[in-house]
Amino acid sequence: MTLRRPRMSVSAIVWLLLAALYFLVPLVATLLFSFRSIQTNACCSLAAYHFVLHNGDFWHTLRVSGVLALEVIVISLVLFVPTIYWVHLKLPRLRPLIAFLALIPFVVPPIVMVVGILKVYRGSPSWFYDQPNGILAATYVILAFPYMFFSLDAGFRSIDVHTLTEASQSLGASWPVTLVRVILPNIRAAALAGSFLALAIVMGEFTIANLAQFHTFPIFLQYVNETEPYGAAALTLISFGITWAAMLSLLFIGRRRGGQLQLAGAR
Amino acid sequence: MSGRRRLPLAWIATLPFFAYTIAFLFLPAESVIVGAFKSNVHAGGWTFSNVTELFHSPYRHAYIVSIEVSATTALIGGVLGFLVAYAMIREHTPRIFRGVITTFSGVAANFGGIPLAFAWIATIGPLGIVTVFFRNHVHYDVTQHLQLFTKTGVEFVYLYFQIPLAILVIAPAIDGLKREWREASSNLGASSWQFWRYVGIPVLMPSMLGMFILLFGNAFAAYATAYALTTGVVPLIPILIGAYYQGNVLDNPHLAQAMAFGMFAVLAVMMVLYIPLQRRAARWAK
Amino acid sequence: MGFLELQDLHRNFGPVRALNGINIALGEGEFLSLLGPSGCGKTTALRLVAGFDRPDGGRIVVDGKDITNVSPNKRDMGMVFQAYSLFPNMTAQQNVEFGLRIRGRDKSQRRGRVDELLELVGLGHAGGRYPHQLSGGMQQRVALARALAIEPRVLLLDEPLSALDAKVRVQLREEIRRIQLELGITTLYVTHDQEEALAISDHVAVMYGGVIEQMGAPAEMYTAPKTPFVAEFIGTMNRLEATIVDGASGEVDHAGTMLRVDAARGRSKGERVLVLIRPELLELNAAGNGATANGNTLSGEVLTQTFLGPVTRLKVTGGLIADMSTARAAALPVGANVVAHVPAEGVQLLTLTEDIPLVNPDEH
Numbered sequence: 001m002t003l004r005r006p007r008m009s010v011s012a013i014v015w016l017l018l019a020a021l022y023f024l025v026p027l028v029a030t031l032l033f034s035f036r037s038i039q040t041n042a043c044c045s046l047a048a049y050h051f052v053l054h055n056g057d058f059w060h061t062l063r064v065s066g067v068l069a070l071e072v073i074v075i076s077l078v079l080f081v082p083t084i085y086w087v088h089l090k091l092p093r094l095r096p097l098i099a100f101l102a103l104i105p106f107v108v109p110p111i112v113m114v115v116g117i118l119k120v121y122r123g124s125p126s127w128f129y130d131q132p133n134g135i136l137a138a139t140y141v142i143l144a145f146p147y148m149f150f151s152l153d154a155g156f157r158s159i160d161v162h163t164l165t166e167a168s169q170s171l172g173a174s175w176p177v178t179l180v181r182v183i184l185p186n187i188r189a190a191a192l193a194g195s196f197l198a199l200a201i202v203m204g205e206f207t208i209a210n211l212a213q214f215h216t217f218p219i220f221l222q223y224v225n226e227t228e229p230y231g232a233a234a235l236t237l238i239s240f241g242i243t244w245a246a247m248l249s250l251l252f253i254g255r256r257r258g259g260q261l262q263l264a265g266a267r
Numbered sequence: 268m269s270g271r272r273r274l275p276l277a278w279i280a281t282l283p284f285f286a287y288t289i290a291f292l293f294l295p296a297e298s299v300i301v302g303a304f305k306s307n308v309h310a311g312g313w314t315f316s317n318v319t320e321l322f323h324s325p326y327r328h329a330y331i332v333s334i335e336v337s338a339t340t341a342l343i344g345g346v347l348g349f350l351v352a353y354a355m356i357r358e359h360t361p362r363i364f365r366g367v368i369t370t371f372s373g374v375a376a377n378f379g380g381i382p383l384a385f386a387w388i389a390t391i392g393p394l395g396i397v398t399v400f401f402r403n404h405v406h407y408d409v410t411q412h413l414q415l416f417t418k419t420g421v422e423f424v425y426l427y428f429q430i431p432l433a434i435l436v437i438a439p440a441i442d443g444l445k446r447e448w449r450e451a452s453s454n455l456g457a458s459s460w461q462f463w464r465y466v467g468i469p470v471l472m473p474s475m476l477g478m479f480i481l482l483f484g485n486a487f488a489a490y491a492t493a494y495a496l497t498t499g500v501v502p503l504i505p506i507l508i509g510a511y512y513q514g515n516v517l518d519n520p521h522l523a524q525a526m527a528f529g530m531f532a533v534l535a536v537m538m539v540l541y542i543p544l545q546r547r548a549a550r551w552a553k
Numbered sequence: 554m555g556f557l558e559l560q561d562l563h564r565n566f567g568p569v570r571a572l573n574g575i576n577i578a579l580g581e582g583e584f585l586s587l588l589g590p591s592g593c594g595k596t597t598a599l600r601l602v603a604g605f606d607r608p609d610g611g612r613i614v615v616d617g618k619d620i621t622n623v624s625p626n627k628r629d630m631g632m633v634f635q636a637y638s639l640f641p642n643m644t645a646q647q648n649v650e651f652g653l654r655i656r657g658r659d660k661s662q663r664r665g666r667v668d669e670l671l672e673l674v675g676l677g678h679a680g681g682r683y684p685h686q687l688s689g690g691m692q693q694r695v696a697l698a699r700a701l702a703i704e705p706r707v708l709l710l711d712e713p714l715s716a717l718d719a720k721v722r723v724q725l726r727e728e729i730r731r732i733q734l735e736l737g738i739t740t741l742y743v744t745h746d747q748e749e750a751l752a753i754s755d756h757v758a759v760m761y762g763g764v765i766e767q768m769g770a771p772a773e774m775y776t777a778p779k780t781p782f783v784a785e786f787i788g789t790m791n792r793l794e795a796t797i798v799d800g801a802s803g804e805v806d807h808a809g810t811m812l813r814v815d816a817a818r819g820r821s822k823g824e825r826v827l828v829l830i831r832p833e834l835l836e837l838n839a840a841g842n843g844a845t846a847n848g849n850t851l852s853g854e855v856l857t858q859t860f861l862g863p864v865t866r867l868k869v870t871g872g873l874i875a876d877m878s879t880a881r882a883a884a885l886p887v888g889a890n891v892v893a894h895v896p897a898e899g900v901q902l903l904t905l906t907e908d909i910p911l912v913n914p915d916e917h
Contacts, residue, residue, distance in 0.1 A: 008361075012354035016364065019351045023375065023427070029390035029397065083284040090277045099545075101288060103538065106481060108296060109488030111505045112527040115512070116295025119302070142291050154439070197373050204377040206491040211512050222381045222495075233389060236382040240374065247370035447638040450605055451696075453625045454632040455652035455703060465651070469642040 027240065034233035048234035057220055058235070065217035068132055069202040072140045073195045076148050079141070081191065084149070085183055088156045089165060095153075102149035105142050110207040113139065118212060132214040139208055144198035151197065155190020159183075196247045203243050296531070303528035305521045317525035329502040330529065333487055336418060336503065340425040341482035345475065347426070348433020349441075355434075356441050369438070372431035379428050380491030387415060387424050387496075418501050421493055428492075429482050436481060440474035473547040480541045484534050504530055556581035556616055556739050557602070557707055563610035564597055571597045572608070573763035579756070582737040584730070586750035589760035589786070595743045596711055598760075602741060603709055604628050615706060631700030632709040636716045638696055639684040645671065645695045646680035652703035670698040673732060690721040697729065701736065708733065708740040714749065722746075726753050747787050751775065759783045776831075781903060784829050791835060791874055793828040794905065797821060803897075808871070812849050812895050816902040829901035832876040837867060840890035849895045855887050869893060 034048045052058050087094050105113075117139055121129055128134035164186065168178040184191070206218040221239065225232040306312040320326065355364045390397050392415055401407045414420050444467060452462040490505035497506075504526055511523040555578030564572040572594045579585050587595035600606045602613055604625030613621045620628055631652075639648050649670055650663045658666075671677050674694040684692055693713050700708060710729070714722040730753040733740050744750050750757045751771040758768040759782070767779045778784035784792070795805040795812070803817040805828065814828060840852060853870035865882035867875045873893055885891055 008359050009357060012357050012360050015350045015354040016360075019347075019354075019368075019430070022430075023371070025397065026386040026390040026427070029395060030386045032396050033389045079284055079287060083281050086277070086280045091281065094281065096546075098284075100538075100542065101292075103481070103541070104292060104296075106484055106488075108292070108534070109490065109505055109527070109530055111488070111490045111508050112299055112530060113292075113295055115508070115524065115527060116297075116299045117291070119298050120294050138291050141287070145288075197377075200374050200377040204379060204382075206380040207509075210491075211509070218380065218382075225381050225385055225495075232381075232385055236385055239382065240378060243374045244371060247373055248367070445637045447634045447636070448640055450603075450625070451632065451634060451638040451699075452640070452651070453605075454603060454628075454630065455699070456626050456629075456655045457651075458626060461655060465654075466640045466642065470640075 027237065030233045030236050034230060034237055036230050036233075048228075048230040049238075051228065051231045052224075052234045052238065055231075057223075061215055061217045061220040064132060064215065065203055068137055068140065068216065069199045071133055071137045072144055072202055073198050075137065075141050076144050076198055077191060077195070080145070080148050080152055080194075081184070081187075082179060084152050084156055085161065085179060088161045098149065099153070102146045106146050110143065110205070111211070113142070114208040114211045117208075132209075132216060136209060136212060136214050136216070140198075140202055140205065143205065143208075144194075144201050147197035147201070148194040151190045151194035152187065155187035155193075158190075159186045199246060200243050203239060299524050299527045300531060302521055302524035305524075317519070317521045318528065320522060321525060321529050325502060326504075326507070326526065326529075329504045329507055330533075332418065332502050333504045333530075334533065336422055336425065336501075337483045337486035339422050340429045340486045341479050343422075344426050344429030344482050344486075345433050345437075345479045348430045348478075349437050349475065351430065352434045352438045352441055356438060358446075365438075368434065372434045375431040376428050376435060379489065381495045383424060383427055383492050384495035387427075391415060416497055416500055421496055421501055421503075424492060424496060425486055425489065428489075429486060432485055433478055433482060436478045437471075437474060440471055440478075444470065473544045477541050477544045480537045480544075484537055487530065487534060555579050556583075557741065558614040559598065559602065559611070560614065561611040562598065562601060562608050562613070564594075564601060564606065564608050570763050572601070575611070575760075575763075575765060577758065577765070577768070579739060579741070581739050584733055584740045584742065584753065584755045586742045586744055586754040586757045587760055588744060588747055588750040588757055590745060593760040594763040595745075595760050599709055599711055599741060599743045602707070603630060603632050629703070629705050630707045630709055631703060631705035633693065633696045633700050633711065633713045635712045636689070636692075639692055639699075641684050644681050644683055645676065645687065645698075648684070648695055649680075649699045649702050651699065656703065666702055667698075670702055671695075673701075674698045674728070689717050690725055693717065693725065694728075697732070701732070701738070706739065708738045710740070710742045712743055712745065715745070722749070729753065751787070759786055761786075776899070777901060778829065779903075781827060784827075784901070784903070789832055789874060791828075791830040791832065791872070793830070793872075795826055795828050797824040797826060807851070810851055812851075813897050814895070814900050814902060815898045816900055820902070825905040827903040827905050828895075829903060830895060832866065832874045833864075834896055834899060835873065835875040836894040836896075837869070837875045837877060837885060837891045838894070839885060840892050849897060851893045851895065853891060853893065855885055855889045855891055858882060858885075858887055867891075 035044045035046070036048070084098070087098060117135065121135060124135075128138075161183070164182055165178055168182045173182065202216075204218060205216075206222065209216045209219055210222070217239065221232070221235055224235050303317055304313050304315065306314040306316070308314075321330070351368070354360065355368050387395075389395055391410070391413060392398065393410060398408075398410060413423065415424065448466055448470075449462060452466055457465070488505065490509055493501065493503050493506055494509060497503075508523055508526050508530075511520075557577070557579040559575050559577040562572050562575040563570075575594070575598055577585065587598060589595050597606070601608050604620075604623065608621065611621075612619055615628075639645075640651065643651070646667050650667045653663045653666060667680070668677065671680050674697055676691060676694050676698070679687065679691060684695070687695065696713070713729070714725055717725065726749055742750070742754065751774070754771060756768060757771050757774050759766045759774065761782050767774060767783045769777075774783065774787055778787060778790070781792070784790045793807045795807040797817055797820045798804040798806050798811065800818060800820045800822060803813050803815055805812050805814055805817050805826065807828065812828070817826070820826070851871055851873065853873060856868045856870060859866040859868075860879065863879060864876050865879045867877065867882060867885060869875060869891060875893060
């Protein structure tokens with residue numbers, strides 16, 4: 001390992017370049033497709049984007065999925081943050097069990113899950129069973145659970161939970177106050193990271209929504225794909241772009257607050 | 268320190284979480300597993316016939332293909348993911364690469380289904396941008412060697428979410444490789460390759476095996492992408508299950524549940540392998 | 554001509570001059586400590602010698618050969634890191650034999666040497682354990698054995714004891730020195746603990762701000778510091794600002810009191826100086842005792858007494874610190890009026906110039 005002046009190693013450059021090629025070329029191809037006009041089947045026209053952005057269904061399903069994502073994030077945080085905090089603080093032996101549980105959604109195929117969910121909750125009230133904000137949100141929370149858990153868990157491991165809690169309590173704070181005003185700000189980056197991964201999941205999840213017959217954004221995507229190829233290209237990029245932009249903004253928020261970005265891990 | 272009497276109280280705080288998991292994870296899973304053994308013919312009766320049916324065509328073939336595709340993409344995705352993750356974490360790579368790649372991976376790992384299939388069709392499909400480019404300028408037909416609507420095509424496209432998932436999972440483990448180990452090994456005379464052979468890979472192995480298993484499960488469970496690409500040409504278990512619920516083929520719901528149970532069984536085996544590996548990795552990460 | 558030479562080494566990190574011209578010549582078999590506070594450049598210097606970093610200027614020479622551009626795995630040096638350097642997937646034995654394995658020695662050769670070294674560091678029985686099964690002190694012993702296994706020309710240690718308990722530190726530092734003397738290996742040792750450096754080194758180099766303030770034998774560094782920083786960093790020091798009154802007799806004026814100091818002889822009148830007196834050299838007596846024979850005295854009142862075991866440290870008005878046996882200190886309680894006798898010889902004098910920063914004694 002000879003150390004010259006700090007310069008990237010050749011193999012690093014090669015692999016990063018190859019990766020960039022594999023991941024960016026399809027996106028570029030989609031971009032080029034999206035600029036084609038229906039009349040000429042060639043470049044260059046913004047008609048596809050025009051079609052998408054002026055389509056009522058686009059905004060409607062985007063809103064549905066957006067609200068859904070928000071709901072999933074809120075439920076996830078409310079459910080997981082106190083639980084993981086508590087486990088780190090008082091029940092560390094429970095942690096391996098929860099980590100194991102966090103892996104199950106990874107390996108239970110969504111297709112199996114939707115079968116089970118629809119069956120088990122068939123008799124439940126309409127406001128739950130027939131609304132995306134009911135049964136679909138509930139299922140998505142489970143899908144997001146692994147990502148949420150690993151983000152939050154890493155965040156809690158990087159702070160000294162015991163010391164912070166004891167210091168807060170010795171100064172007279174109650175449990176809720178400690179959780180909200182002392183602990184939460186310190187795991188903000190981890191919570192944000194998990195939230196954005198949950199966002200990515202909701203914006204991309206097709207299987208369950210399709211089989212449960214809800215009209216979410218990815219369903220709209222499929223419909224457009226079957227009817228308007230160039231529109232589908234534009235739509236694909238828009239959806240990818242929105243999600244990536246959201247996550248990049250997280251990166252900069254996390255940087256500016258001077259905290260560690262839990263997505264990226266410690267260094 | 269909480270005394271013996273207070274311990275039950277501490278567990279109560281985790282009830283909401285467990286209640287939720289039971290309600291929305293275990294109950295649905297259980298209903299599928301139980302349903303696999305219910306009889307279609309005798310209402311309310313039990314039978315193994317659904318499960319044994321799985322060992323015949325077309326199900327057996329579908330399982331084999333599913334397992335092959337999953338294993339291939341897990342292996343290749345894992346290795347490539349590791350190489351990219353290592354490249355971005357290395358000492359002299361600018362920090363910004365890591366942030367960009369990690370966020371991109373977060374999106375790409377969930378980028379599947381229709382959009383992903385579409386993006387690749389637009390790239391190397393019969394009329395894809397790259398295909399046309401190569402045909403016109405280099406007189407080389409990409410589709411001779413890579414056809415999207417085949418098993419290999421599916422594997423090639425699957426890598427688009429396998430590699431990012433691999434990156435997300437293995438990066439923290441690579442972080443755990445202490446700089447001191449690299450320097451000590453160099454100081455003792457080892458070359459880069461010797462370091463990896465004697466220290467780096469052995470220490471990372473439990474994490475990498477865990478990653479492979481996770482990737483396997485991820486590919487095994489994938490539905491939307493395969494559906495969009497092949498619509499049934501390549502036999503995969505999730506496709507068969509989905510076909511039933513789209514109202515096409517079967518009229519025995521318990522058979523569909525048996526297929527799901529079969530998937531579950533394969534994945535459960537994977538999980539059983541994963542746990543001890545994870546524990547080993549944690550021990551060395553101390 | 555030294556065995557290990559650092560010639561005019563420079564290293565910059567952006568605008569920061571981590572090393573600003575370091576010159577060291579270390580003879581074969583000698584033990585040199587680089588001593589200084591965090592950020593002084595000592596670890597940077599060590600890493601340059603090890604090869605994990607390249608200097609921006611200067612050379613590193615070992616046994617007459619310039620190794621500045623040699624890669625770290627070819628320098629034939631053994632390094633002990635501060636912590637975490639043992640390979641976690643190998644037992645202590647496997648760790649120690651690693652260097653030999655790389656060099657292609659066969660199994661029987663390796664085994665013999667490994668056993669020998671583990672015995673040397675007192676771990677003959679623990680060879681089969683993994684790092685996570687060893688205490689911090691034991692891990693560092695294994696690290697030492699591992700570094701020595703390859704019979705390096707130079708041994709480098711980067712604050713190897715900083716992460717250990719106080720008692721283990723004292724024990725282990727003496728063992729390191731014993732082993733070093735037994736093997737006669739040229740050693741470069743980095744630490745921020747001045748007691749450690751003074752206890753085990755042949756030479757000590759005090760570093761600050763990327764330069765070597767002073768280098769010499771431990772006793773010399775202690776009794777004759779050449780800069781205010783060294784005077785403060787090593788041990789505790791009384792610092793009295795004074796002006797030369799008479800260079801022939803060595804009289805100085807400290808805040809109105811006349812004192813005679815041998816070291817002031819030959820200096821010019823009016824020169825501003827710093828009189829440096831070690832606490833144990835300041836004799837305290839109760840005032841009015843008539844024991845002020847020489848008249849070289851300062852009066853004051855005892856402000857605090859700090860019990861340090863066999864020795865008690867007294868703080869006296871006028872910024873004076875005096876160490877005396879606890880038995881004697883009993884006679885001088887807080888509030889007592891005392892007279893401090895300044896010895897004429899054995900006292901250092903440093904010229905006060907505008908650009909020498911007066912290090913605040915309370916800083917460390």
